[in-house]
Amino acid sequence: MKKEKVIYICENCGYESPKWMGKCPVCDAWDSFKELKEKKVKSVSEREKIIRFNEIRADERSYIKTEISEIDRVLGGGIVEGGFYLIGGDPGIGKTTLLLEIAERLSEKGKKVLFISAEESKEQLKMKAERIGVKGENIWISQNPDIYAIKDEIEELEPDFVIIDSIQTVYNPDNPSSPGSVSQVRDVGSFFLKLAKTKNISTFLIGHVTKSGEIAGPKTLEHMVDCVLYLEGEKKEGLRILRPFKNRFGSTEEIGIFEMTERGLIEVKDPSTLFISNIRSPGISLFPMMEGKRVIMVEIQALVSKTFFPVPKRESQGFDIRRLSMILTVMEKYLNLPLYQYDVYINVAGGIRITETAGDLPLALAIFSSFKNIELPDRFFSFGEIGLAGEIRNVRNLQKRIQEAQRMGFRKGVIPYNSENFSEFLKVKSLKEAIRNLFP
Numbered sequence: 001m002k003k004e005k006v007i008y009i010c011e012n013c014g015y016e017s018p019k020w021m022g023k024c025p026v027c028d029a030w031d032s033f034k035e036l037k038e039k040k041v042k043s044v045s046e047r048e049k050i051i052r053f054n055e056i057r058a059d060e061r062s063y064i065k066t067e068i069s070e071i072d073r074v075l076g077g078g079i080v081e082g083g084f085y086l087i088g089g090d091p092g093i094g095k096t097t098l099l100l101e102i103a104e105r106l107s108e109k110g111k112k113v114l115f116i117s118a119e120e121s122k123e124q125l126k127m128k129a130e131r132i133g134v135k136g137e138n139i140w141i142s143q144n145p146d147i148y149a150i151k152d153e154i155e156e157l158e159p160d161f162v163i164i165d166s167i168q169t170v171y172n173p174d175n176p177s178s179p180g181s182v183s184q185v186r187d188v189g190s191f192f193l194k195l196a197k198t199k200n201i202s203t204f205l206i207g208h209v210t211k212s213g214e215i216a217g218p219k220t221l222e223h224m225v226d227c228v229l230y231l232e233g234e235k236k237e238g239l240r241i242l243r244p245f246k247n248r249f250g251s252t253e254e255i256g257i258f259e260m261t262e263r264g265l266i267e268v269k270d271p272s273t274l275f276i277s278n279i280r281s282p283g284i285s286l287f288p289m290m291e292g293k294r295v296i297m298v299e300i301q302a303l304v305s306k307t308f309f310p311v312p313k314r315e316s317q318g319f320d321i322r323r324l325s326m327i328l329t330v331m332e333k334y335l336n337l338p339l340y341q342y343d344v345y346i347n348v349a350g351g352i353r354i355t356e357t358a359g360d361l362p363l364a365l366a367i368f369s370s371f372k373n374i375e376l377p378d379r380f381f382s383f384g385e386i387g388l389a390g391e392i393r394n395v396r397n398l399q400k401r402i403q404e405a406q407r408m409g410f411r412k413g414v415i416p417y418n419s420e421n422f423s424e425f426l427k428v429k430s431l432k433e434a435i436r437n438l439f440p
Helices: 069-075 095-108 122-131 147-157 182-199 220-224 321-334 357-372 398-407 431-438
Strands: 006-010 033-037 084-089 113-117 139-142 161-165 202-207 227-232 239-247 256-261 264-267 284-291 294-306 314-317 342-348 380-382 412-416 426-428
Touching: 006 182, 033 182, 069 239, 069 256, 069 264, 084 095, 084 182, 084 220, 095 113, 095 122, 095 139, 095 161, 095 202, 095 264, 113 122, 113 147, 139 147, 147 182, 161 182, 182 202, 182 220, 284 357, 284 398, 294 357, 294 398, 314 321, 321 342, 321 357, 321 431, 342 357, 357 380, 357 431, 398 412, 412 431, 426 431
Parallel strands: 084 202, 084 227, 113 139, 113 161, 161 202, 284 380, 314 342, 380 412, 412 426
Antiparallel strands: 006 033, 227 239, 239 256, 256 264, 284 294, 294 342
8 A cells, every 4th residue: 555645735825745844826815825634545455456437327417406597507407316515605695594495495396404503503593484484394413523423414314405604613523633724624525425425415515715705624525515505795785595515416607596584595586677777877888697497687887987997997896807997998999989988887786706808888878978978778778798899799688688578678779780670779889879870
């Protein structure tokens, strides 16, 4: 058998190095490297026997629906038997509440759920569950942080689902490191991965996040799991967005939208009504945005004001600041706007992030509307990518976007010129042409 290999891991970001370093080259943290001895490699006799590819039986995994449509959409159809899931988010954002609601729906289906609450007491968890209407007929609660004690409980109860809150508070007693350290998180993750796959138990891990918004612990933890989910949102606002960053069983483009209330997380089935308002004002533009397979109408707000500084400010919430700079440069060149003398502030209402280039045109129209202090037409939408020559390029899912806009009562719109059909909308080849038609 090979000798133990020693590596050093940054406790802050999980960066691995073959030798100790005073400063992490990734996160710039000082004195954050800790020694970790890798486990011995199994001998040839202990390894699994190799097998011919065409002899492998690929049994289809079954999906268990939670009957919460927003969650089932994000997961790719439901929870996969034996699936290994990791959910992260800021403290108090609603991770435990979300998993309690999932546990209740599974309990109603007659499934056994074991909830490992290593952070909150049983009484605290009970109070939270009663507040959101969780009865828990088939939910068992444990407060054991020892992984071997948890394994004994799993073998005794034989649950269908296991929820661990959180992985940073559960520990391996054979590891001398403190709970939550890089080596402990890695050991605990590997332990429950093996348990989930060998016993075919769907397992959810709740993970703490760092100041930068990433799940704490080594990056290998995210590689171990089948699905990584983030619950996002502002604590003072009720909106919560469940976003997958990795999903072996489905798409990573889908999102789940919820509203936090006194009764827990309530799914928002028609998000377009949530993100747009009936307020008309200069600088407001509406955009049919693709999120996965569905369209959501979102409101882009722009504020352009004379700057008092040598370098104008560029602030953006929900839109890539680098793409904003590119669009402002195109507008300066092809529309002859002196935007270098103005501060520009962009906000996408509701905390939504626009990640597709189809939002270029509505953003430019919102900026021009604010600059000229002129409102865009009532019940008006637009979409299209802006090129460096000021041209409007076509985008995907054109028909879906228009159908959603029409469903919401929008009758006027600006779309790319090479779009087929839809002659009732204004088709433009360039940003200058769009501006001339909307602001004669």
